[in-house]
Amino acid sequence: MNKNRKIAGWVMAGLLTALLVMSASNKLMGNPEMVANFEKWGLSSMMTIIALGELASVLLFLIPRTSVLGTLLLSAYFGGAIVVHMGNSEPYIFQSFILVFIWITAWVRNPEMFAVLLKGKAN
Numbered sequence: 001m002n003k004n005r006k007i008a009g010w011v012m013a014g015l016l017t018a019l020l021v022m023s024a025s026n027k028l029m030g031n032p033e034m035v036a037n038f039e040k041w042g043l044s045s046m047m048t049i050i051a052l053g054e055l056a057s058v059l060l061f062l063i064p065r066t067s068v069l070g071t072l073l074l075s076a077y078f079g080g081a082i083v084v085h086m087g088n089s090e091p092y093i094f095q096s097f098i099l100v101f102i103w104i105t106a107w108v109r110n111p112e113m114f115a116v117l118l119k120g121k122a123n
Contacts, residue, residue: 001111009109013062016105019098020058020074027051041084053077061102068113071106075099 001009026034028051038044057077061070078099085092107114 005108009105012101012105012108016098016102017058017062020054024051024054024058027054041088043084061106064109067106067110071102071110071113074102078102 027038027047034047035044038047043050053073054077057070057073059070060066061074063070078095081095082092082099085095
């Protein structure tokens with residue numbers, strides 16, 4: 001991997017990490033807007049576990065050795081977020097954008113993962 005691609009991948013991963021750590025922190029600290037949303041969605045009792053799952057997923061995504069697992073977990077997380085917003089007739093474009101950005105970042109950082117996904121086998 002060339003140096004520019006590696007730097008771009010780390011910058012992109014850093015931006016995602018900052019965003020998701022802030023999101024999880026708001027959940028863990030009981031941000032009133034978060035609490036109201038989770039109550040509206042019927043998920044208030046799950047807010048802490050969702051935040052911890054978010055943190056674990058982004059940590060796995062950030063570590064190069066576990067980035068593939070992190071990509072899959074974050075994909076599931078944002079798929080769930082999209083479904084929750086859709087089910088409540090709320091906009092879900094932001095969650096969709098973040099999901100696409102996760103996959104673009106994963107491709108920049110680990111193009112081999114996509115080669116395996118597209119070919120169906122490892123080298």
